[in-house]
Amino acid sequence: xxRREFLKRSIVVVAGMALPTAALELIDPKKxxxxxxxxxxxxxxxxxxxxxCGFCVKACKIxxxxxxxxxxxxxxxxxxxxxxxxxxxxxxxKGALNGFTSxxxxxxxxxxxxxxxxDIVQSFFVPKLCNQCENPPCVQVCPVGATYQTAxxxxxxxxxxCIGCGYCIMGCPYGVRFFHPVYKVxxxxxxCYHRISKGMKTACVDACPFSARRIGxxxxxxxxxxxxIMTERVAILKEEYGTKPQVYYLGLSKEVR
Amino acid sequence: xxxxxxxxxxxxxxxxxxxIYWTIQIVMYPFMTGLVAGAFxxxxxxxxFGIKQLKDIARFSLVFSFALLPVAMMPLMLHxxxxxxxxxxxxxxxxxxxxxxxxIVFSTYGMIVAAELWFVYRxxxxxxxxxxxxxxxxxxxxSFLVPLYSILTMGAWDISEHALEKxxxxxxxxxxxxxxxxxxxHGYAGFIFGSVKANALWMTPLMPVIFICSxxxxxxxxxxxxxxxxxxxxKFIFAWRRKLNPDLPTTAExxxxxxxxxxxxxxxxxxxxxxxxxxxLLDLIFRGYTAVKxxxxxxxxxxxxxxxxxxxxxxxxxxxxxxILLLFPRLTVRRAVLGALMVLLGVFMMxxxxxxxxxxxxxxxxxxxxxxxxxxxxxxxxxxxxLFGALMVAVTPFVLFYFLSRILxxxxxxxxx
Numbered sequence: 001x002x003r004r005e006f007l008k009r010s011i012v013v014v015a016g017m018a019l020p021t022a023a024l025e026l027i028d029p030k031k032x033x034x035x036x037x038x039x040x041x042x043x044x045x046x047x048x049x050x051x052x053c054g055f056c057v058k059a060c061k062i063x064x065x066x067x068x069x070x071x072x073x074x075x076x077x078x079x080x081x082x083x084x085x086x087x088x089x090x091x092x093x094k095g096a097l098n099g100f101t102s103x104x105x106x107x108x109x110x111x112x113x114x115x116x117x118x119d120i121v122q123s124f125f126v127p128k129l130c131n132q133c134e135n136p137p138c139v140q141v142c143p144v145g146a147t148y149q150t151a152x153x154x155x156x157x158x159x160x161x162c163i164g165c166g167y168c169i170m171g172c173p174y175g176v177r178f179f180h181p182v183y184k185v186x187x188x189x190x191x192c193y194h195r196i197s198k199g200m201k202t203a204c205v206d207a208c209p210f211s212a213r214r215i216g217x218x219x220x221x222x223x224x225x226x227x228x229i230m231t232e233r234v235a236i237l238k239e240e241y242g243t244k245p246q247v248y249y250l251g252l253s254k255e256v257r
Numbered sequence: 258x259x260x261x262x263x264x265x266x267x268x269x270x271x272x273x274x275x276x277i278y279w280t281i282q283i284v285m286y287p288f289m290t291g292l293v294a295g296a297f298x299x300x301x302x303x304x305x306f307g308i309k310q311l312k313d314i315a316r317f318s319l320v321f322s323f324a325l326l327p328v329a330m331m332p333l334m335l336h337x338x339x340x341x342x343x344x345x346x347x348x349x350x351x352x353x354x355x356x357x358x359x360x361i362v363f364s365t366y367g368m369i370v371a372a373e374l375w376f377v378y379r380x381x382x383x384x385x386x387x388x389x390x391x392x393x394x395x396x397x398x399x400s401f402l403v404p405l406y407s408i409l410t411m412g413a414w415d416i417s418e419h420a421l422e423k424x425x426x427x428x429x430x431x432x433x434x435x436x437x438x439x440x441x442x443h444g445y446a447g448f449i450f451g452s453v454k455a456n457a458l459w460m461t462p463l464m465p466v467i468f469i470c471s472x473x474x475x476x477x478x479x480x481x482x483x484x485x486x487x488x489x490x491x492k493f494i495f496a497w498r499r500k501l502n503p504d505l506p507t508t509a510e511x512x513x514x515x516x517x518x519x520x521x522x523x524x525x526x527x528x529x530x531x532x533x534x535x536x537x538l539l540d541l542i543f544r545g546y547t548a549v550k551x552x553x554x555x556x557x558x559x560x561x562x563x564x565x566x567x568x569x570x571x572x573x574x575x576x577x578x579x580x581i582l583l584l585f586p587r588l589t590v591r592r593a594v595l596g597a598l599m600v601l602l603g604v605f606m607m608x609x610x611x612x613x614x615x616x617x618x619x620x621x622x623x624x625x626x627x628x629x630x631x632x633x634x635x636x637x638x639x640x641x642x643x644l645f646g647a648l649m650v651a652v653t654p655f656v657l658f659y660f661l662s663r664i665l666x667x668x669x670x671x672x673x674x
Contacts, residue, residue, distance in 0.1 A: 003465045018511035072259050090270035090623055108267040108624065128272075137454060143356035144345040163345055166278040167356055173455035175272030175620050179260040184338040227325020240550075241454055257270070 009118070039152040040218040040246075041191055044225045045127050047251040051064060051211035052077050052125040054099035059207030061097065062191060065182075074189035075129040075204055081115055081253055082122040088255045089115060117146040126256050127213060129204070130176040130189035131237065131245030132157065136190075137242075138168035138177060140151065147186065153218075153246060154193050159185050173241045191215060218246070260338065263639055269624035277616045277628040280642040282336035284525065284612045284649045286447045288475065288605055290329040292654075294439040295476010296322035297370065301439075304373075304432035310521035316377065317667040323370050324658035330363070331650050335641045337644055355449045366438045373431040375409070376424045376666055382406040383416045399400060399601040405664065444474040450611060457551030457622075458558070458615040463540050470533035475604035477526040481519060484656075488514045491668060519593045523583050530600065534576050537607070547578040554622040558598050562617055562625060567610050575603015581638060 001009075059069050060075045069155070076095030079090025081090050091106040102151055104112035113180045136155050139147050146161035162185035169177040169186060180187035192202035196215065200206075205213045228234070235252035249256075261276025261305060296318040302308050303315035310608045346362075350357035389399050405536045414419075444465035450456075451464025541559070559567055582596040613628045631643030640646055662668075 060267065069260050071262060072274050078270075088623070090621070092270075092273055095273040107269050108271070140353045141355070141453070142351055143354040143359070144342075144349050145351035146345075159347075160344070161345065163342040165333075165336070166338070167277050167354065167449075170453050171455050173620055175275050177277070178274035178276075179338055181259050184260070186460075223322065257623055 015066035020032070021203060035047055035172075037151075038217075038219045041132060041153050041196060042216055042218040042225060042229065043129065043132070043247040044193065044214045044216065044228055045249045046212050046214075047124055047126050047249060047253075049210040050077065050099045050125040050127055051210060051212075052079055052096060054096040054203035055207040055209060055211060056127060057095050057097045059203040060192075063195075063203035066187065067181050068097075070181045071095075072181065072187075074176070074187070075127065078126045078128060078256075079105075080122075080124050080126065080214050081120055082255060083115060083119045085119075089113065090257065092129070096125075110114065117151070122249075122253075122254065127204075128174070128176070128237075130191070131243065131247045132172055132191060134246060135242060136188075137171040137173070137241070137243055141167045141171040143167065154191050154196075155188070156193060157186050157188060159183050162186050162192060173237075173238050173243065174188075174245075260638070264625040264629045264642070266629060267619075267624065268627070269619075270621055271619035271624040271626060272621055273620055275626065277613065277626055279612055279616060280336070280628060281630060281644070281647045282332035282642055282650070284605070284608045285332040285647050286329070286336075287450075287472075287672065288608045289325060289332060289654070290443055290446050290651065291468070291472030291475045291604065291608075292479050293322050293325040293329050293366075293476070294443040294469070295473045295478075296325060296480050297435055297439045297476070298473050299522065299525070301432040301436050301475050303441045304428050308521070310517055313515060313518050314480060314484055314522055317484055318476075319370070319374060319377065320661055320665050320667050321480060321483060321654075321658055322476075323374055324661050325654045326367055326370060327657065328650060328654045331649075331653060333359075335646055341449065355445060355452055358445055362438070362442050366435070366442050370439055371433055373428055373435065374665065375411075376428045376431065379413060379424055380416050380421055381666075382410045383414055386410070388477050392668075396514070402664075404660055440469050444469045450615070455620055456615050457555055457618075457620075459611065461540055463536055464611075464631070466535060467536045467540065470529050470536060471604050471607055473529040474526060475601055476531055477522060477529065478600040478604070479489050481522050481526070481597040482594055482601070483655075485590055487515050488668070492617060516588075516590060519590055520588055523588060523593050525595070525598065526597070527580070528582060530576065534572075551622060554618045558614060558617045558625070562627075563610060563614050566606060567614070571603055571606040571610055574599055575606050576600075579603065 016032070054077060057073055057075055057077060060066070064074055066072065066074060071094065073095035076092050077100075078090055078092045079096070079100055080088060080090055087186070089105045093100070093102075093106040103110070104114050107113050131155050134153070136149055139149050139155060142148075143165060144161060144163055146158045146163070147155060148158070149155050159180075164179065164185055166179070166186070169173060170186075177186055177188045179185065192200075192204075195202060202213075202215055205215050214225050216223040216229075218226055220226055221230075231249050232250065234248040234250055236248060237252075237256070238245070259276065261278050265276040266279065267275070295471075298321040300313070300315040300317075300322065303311040334343055337343050346357060347360035350360060352358070383406075386403055389395060389403050392399070395403075447465035447468030450459040450468075451461055453459045545557060579596040579599040582592055582599070585592075616626060616628070618625055631639035634640035634645055636642050
């Protein structure tokens with residue numbers, strides 16, 4: 001084979017190999033999803049309405065098949081009790097799976113702390129879930145790309161690809177991630193992606209008897225959730241990390257962690 | 258049971274999903290890679306900068322670094338929840354993640370060490386094969402060595418003056434190239450922690466530098482200990498064998514531990530130790546001085562919860578006492594070994610205090626978590642992430658080194674470089 005022949009054949013081989021690659025390019029899922037630029041899921045939590053019943057946590061565990069009694073959960077509710085001496089007492093027994101059945105504050109290891117009613121100056125509940133950050137640190141640190149952000153803003157985990165290194169769990173400032181006790185891979189709230197992508201609400205939104213939890217589309221100016229976010233004074237959690245969380249809170253207090 | 262629940266004790270308010278997810282194996286990981294990098298840097302001091310006093314220990318630490326290399330990967334595999342998918346880090350690296358660089362950096366480094374070893378030992382391979390071929394009554398081991406070494410030469414049989422000079426040059430280049438790569442290998446382990454913005458204790462740009470310095474410190478310390486111990490063991494074994502076979506050389510004729518080698522190595526150890534301590538203290542002072550939001554909880558972890566681990570075990574036993582021991586005039590081999598052992602403890606505790614200490618507080622800054630090292634395993638998980646899993650990782654390099662040194666002798670060799 002002379003040089004000319006070699007070059008000719010090389011071109012044929014390269015072109016032949018480039019063809020299937022180009023075909024792959026056509027069905028790039030990212031581009032397909034980007035065809036819906038009018039969608040960005042957001043969540044709105046109204047802390048004034050939350051009573052800490054824990055129905056959302058129950059519904060979430062059942063809907064998303066996180067073992068019911070396991071001490072991990074995709075969503076949870078925190079109780080804040082602020083006393084006269086300026087101290088903040090926080091607890092979330094079993095993530096508030098069974099609500100808050102005791103007036104005593106759970107301080108871990110089976111110990112509780114009793115607070116007299118007359119010492120309490122303020123008390124409220126704060127539901128927590130994945131913030132589906134615009135700049136998600138968990139996606140950034142995943143070494144194999146098993147966790148990713150969809151075009152509509154939700155961060156998902158590929159259970160077939162996750163190696164279980166735990167770097168994303170370390171990277172999340174909100175502590176929403178954990179290892180699924182059955183699948184042994186990273187697990188987190190995904191706004192019930194299987195439901196919202198079919199036009200339903202998330203399990204927790206449906207379960208909340210007081211509409212403390214709502215989900216909406218930030219790109220739709222007529223969405224009632226978007227209207228609240230745009231027109232009222234809402235706050236986000238841990239802004240200092242630059243993660244740009246997309247769960248907005250009404251009535252967030254400075255004590256909230 | 259949820260992963261992490263078996264060994265985590267929670268106190269006050271922690272988020273429900275928070276556990277100590279990175280345990281003893283992740284302490285072992287930077288500790289082992291640190292030893293790899295440190296051992297390599299030590300050998301390079303001789304090969305690149307021509308520090309003649311280190312000649313004896315250079316060959317030794319190079320082989321030791323090679324033996325440590327596969328072990329740096331072991332703790333990672335042991336801590337993965339899906340170890341069978343670990344290879345994905347190599348196959349589908351996601352480059353915004355610090356861990357994704359592991360495959361590339363690690364294999365580059367492995368290739369450099371392997372190539373350098375080959376150039377160092379090529380002359381020995383060729384000479385041994387030629388020697389053994391003329392021998393009429395070969396032992397089974399020697400008959401095994403002939404084909405093995407023949408393969409290892411990879412057809413490069415030329416050991417003329419000119420060829421050896423070229424070898425030496427190649428070693429020098431590889432060793433020089435290896436230093437930044439070794440530093441990168443370890444600095445990037447520091448980056449893995451330092452870049453986690455969610456963790457108040459880890460996030461500092463000093464982390465990679467601190468990791469490199471302590472890596473070199475631990476690597477040198479382990480080389481001193483292993484060098485002295487194996488030299489002594491060798492003498493001991495020879496003395497025992499001589500009882501049966503008086504023709505063997507006496508212990509006096511054997512090369513023994515050279516004090517000047519140890520003294521010189523200790524000097525470099527102290528140098529890097531000073532650098533490491535300075536940076537660590539700078540970090541601590543800076544945190545206290547700037548006192549940002551996280552300082553309240555960090556202070557209670559550093560000065561209260563982990564006081565013994567940080568100030569007694571790490572700084573006093575691991576830094577201050579060995580520092581005095583090694584700096585005191587008229588250094589003896591025994592004192593150097595004791596000092597080096599304490600330095601190793603210090604570096605191990607530093608890794609512990611970073612990895613476990615970083616998870617000792619909730620990211621809510623309102624609660625604490627404590628890691629209870631599982632001692633007696635009752636399932637696979639408590640074995641892997643417990644005392645015995647860690648011991649397994651710690652012992653493996655020595656086993657590997659034993660087998661490697663059968664093929665690549667590291668002691669008392671004439672010639673070579």
